[in-house]
Amino acid sequence: MPLPETETPGRLQAELMSRGLRMTRQRRTILSVVETAKQHLDASQLLRRARRLDPQIDRVTVYRTLGLLKRHGLIDELDLMHLQGEKHFYERRPQRDHIHMACLRCGKITEFESDLFDRLKGQIQRDCRFHIVVTRLEVGGYCAQCRTAEQPNE
Amino acid sequence: MPLPETETPGRLQAELMSRGLRMTRQRRTILSVVETAKQHLDASQLLRRARRLDPQIDRVTVYRTLGLLKRHGLIDELDLMHLQGEKHFYERRPQRDHIHMACLRCGKITEFESDLFDRLKGQIQRDCRFHIVVTRLEVGGYCAQCRTAEQPNE
DNA sequence: CTATAATCTGAAACTCAGTTTCAATAAGGA
DNA sequence: TCCTTATTGAAACTGAGTTTCAGATTATAG
Numbered sequence: 001m002p003l004p005e006t007e008t009p010g011r012l013q014a015e016l017m018s019r020g021l022r023m024t025r026q027r028r029t030i031l032s033v034v035e036t037a038k039q040h041l042d043a044s045q046l047l048r049r050a051r052r053l054d055p056q057i058d059r060v061t062v063y064r065t066l067g068l069l070k071r072h073g074l075i076d077e078l079d080l081m082h083l084q085g086e087k088h089f090y091e092r093r094p095q096r097d098h099i100h101m102a103c104l105r106c107g108k109i110t111e112f113e114s115d116l117f118d119r120l121k122g123q124i125q126r127d128c129r130f131h132i133v134v135t136r137l138e139v140g141g142y143c144a145q146c147r148t149a150e151q152p153n154e
Numbered sequence: 155m156p157l158p159e160t161e162t163p164g165r166l167q168a169e170l171m172s173r174g175l176r177m178t179r180q181r182r183t184i185l186s187v188v189e190t191a192k193q194h195l196d197a198s199q200l201l202r203r204a205r206r207l208d209p210q211i212d213r214v215t216v217y218r219t220l221g222l223l224k225r226h227g228l229i230d231e232l233d234l235m236h237l238q239g240e241k242h243f244y245e246r247r248p249q250r251d252h253i254h255m256a257c258l259r260c261g262k263i264t265e266f267e268s269d270l271f272d273r274l275k276g277q278i279q280r281d282c283r284f285h286i287v288v289t290r291l292e293v294g295g296y297c298a299q300c301r302t303a304e305q306p307n308e
Numbered sequence: 309c310t311a312t313a314a315t316c317t318g319a320a321a322c323t324c325a326g327t328t329t330c331a332a333t334a335a336g337g338a
Numbered sequence: 339t340c341c342t343t344a345t346t347g348a349a350a351c352t353g354a355g356t357t358t359c360a361g362a363t364t365a366t367a368g
Binding site: 077079081082086099101103104110112114116117119120121123124127128129130131132133134135136137138139140141142143144147 | 231233235236240253255257258264266268270271273274275277278281282283284285286287288289290291292293294295296297298301
């Protein structure tokens with residue numbers, strides 16, 4: 001259930017430039033990796049890919065650039081139910097929020113958009129007088145394939 | 155917006171016993187701390203409280219007991235939007251799932267139950283043929299008090 | 309009421325993700 | 339081009355959580 005990829009390449013760069021941030025060689029490289037990623041990547045995967053383009057990049061620069069993108073609301077940080085340790089995964093902030101479902105058996109991550117989710121966020125803003133900046137809905141369970149297979153032994 | 159506290163004390167102990175697990179002095183102590191906690195506690199807070207009751211308890215036992223409770227679905231692990239580092243918080247699994255809202259300014263955590271959330275989970279199970287085991291919906295933003303105060307400087 | 313076998317605990321060492329520090333470097337406006 | 343300021347990289351550090359293993363404890367069988 002892949003979502004449509006509608007963002008134009010170079011968008012992150014343009015966003016950061018327009019906010020008066022310096023565009024360094026390292027940032028350009030990291031941003032291009034984030035923009036072209038087809039799956040959710042963690043910091044070390046991002047570093048590895050950035051180093052293929054520019055072997056001199058340090059992991060500390062990756063962390064700093066991720067922090068920058070987070071603070072500017074350009075990417076979202078995911079836990080994906082901590083299926084694989086405590087690391088975080090990143091994705092460009094989508095036009096419309098979606099839900100991440102993580103299969104506890106096969107590890108597959110599925111994304112899902114829903115009107116009910118949009119309405120729920122509206123309800124939170126109204127009923128709790130809470131101004132939403134970021135949301136994270138993660139669901140752990142068993143996907144259609146694994147549901148029908150044998151059940152987990154614990 | 156505190157939720158009603160309806161669980162009976164000793165419930166966690168009874169649950170683990172009935173599943174054939176050994177009830178040690180340390181586990182009893184840690185479970186009683188989890189059961190009587192009025193807020194979301196992290197592992198080190200839990201350790202400190204457990205040590206007031208039994209100074210010999212080691213942090214490794216706290217982590218192991220938390221893992222046990224998680225695996226048995228008796229507690230839920232929360233990130234609370236990583237407002238205070240990377241640690242996790244714990245709460246007894248409630249009868250009905252709720253949403254955690256974290257104020258990015260004052261750090262207050264608010265809980266919220268919603269029919270729309272229940273319906274959304276139903277939709278996920280049906281439309282995605284996904285068997286839900288655990289959900290985590292966390293929302294970051296500004297609470298009613300902080301919304302009206304000056305806006306954050308970044 | 310022991311003896312026994314399996315489980316649990318504590319202490320230390322370790323892992324892993326992420327952060328801090330600070331001197332050297334690079335960006336971009338004057 | 340110069341100059342100020344932001345950014346980088348390398349190393350050391352932090353903090354949460356895990357592994358290891360010998361010794362202690364539990365539940366149970368006799």
